[in-house]
Amino acid sequence: MRDPTEYPKPALRRMFRSDRAAFVAAQSPAERARLEGDLAARVLPLLRGATVIASYAGVGAEVDPGPIEALLASSRPPPHVAFPLVTGRDLSFHIAAWADLKPGVLGIPEPAATAPRVTPDLLLVPLLAVTTAGVRLGQGGGYYDRTLRSLRAAGPVTAIGLAWDVQLADALPRDPWDELLDWVATPTRLVDCAKHR
Structure with a gap:
């Protein structure tokens, strides 16, 4: 494959979406659950001390953060877990139970909107591809980039990308508005992105 930075982002999204789907399709349900459990155990130390953690509802071949949330439930005291709501061009975060989540404007x-709104100090971030330096390729709406920029302007916040190992890229194009992740967690690796910049 050519240098990924030579491809336009829409083409990269198609390629990485296809690779991710093929990887997940090749896993049995038990193997996928084991891999997500390994990722959860790997990332858990980074979550200690966070008071409000923004999670997300994994869709399709995305890494499911549910096992992370299950481990957090046994913490004392457990942090608040919030989920994103599309609000215009940004995301807001609201405390809710999984059973209360409903498909929104993007089908996620x-x-x-009436659920308690909170400001997270740590975000679990979905993605299509990512580099060890924290350059993230998302779905293309820019929601996480705009939201991260706004949160970081207001105070410290940690952004952790959750990925299958197949989603790690040697390089990705980065636009001026693309926010870098602080950490990347996979079932086999926990990457401190600042060390790779």
Whole structure:
């Protein structure tokens, strides 16, 4: 394959979406659950001390953060877990139970606008591809980039990308508005992105 930075982002999204789907399709349900459990155990130390963690409802071949949330539930005291709601061009985060999430404007399960709104100090971020330096390729709407920029302007926040190992890229194009991730977690690796910049 050519240098990924030579491809336009829409082409890269198609390629990485296809690779991710093929990887997940090749896993049995038990193997996928084991891999997501390994990722959860790997990332758990980074979550200690966070008071409000923004999670997300994994869709399709995305890494499911549910096992992470299950481990957090046994913490004392457990942190608040919030989910994103599309609000215009940005995301807001609201405390809600999984059972209360409903498909939103993008078809992704999200909380009701009336659920308690919170400001997270740590975000679990979905992605299509990522580099060890934290350059993230998302779905293309820019929601996480705009939201991360706004949160970082207001105070410290940690962004952790959750990925299958097949989603790690040697290089990705980065636009001026693309926010870097602080960490990347996979079932086999936990990457401190600042060390790779």
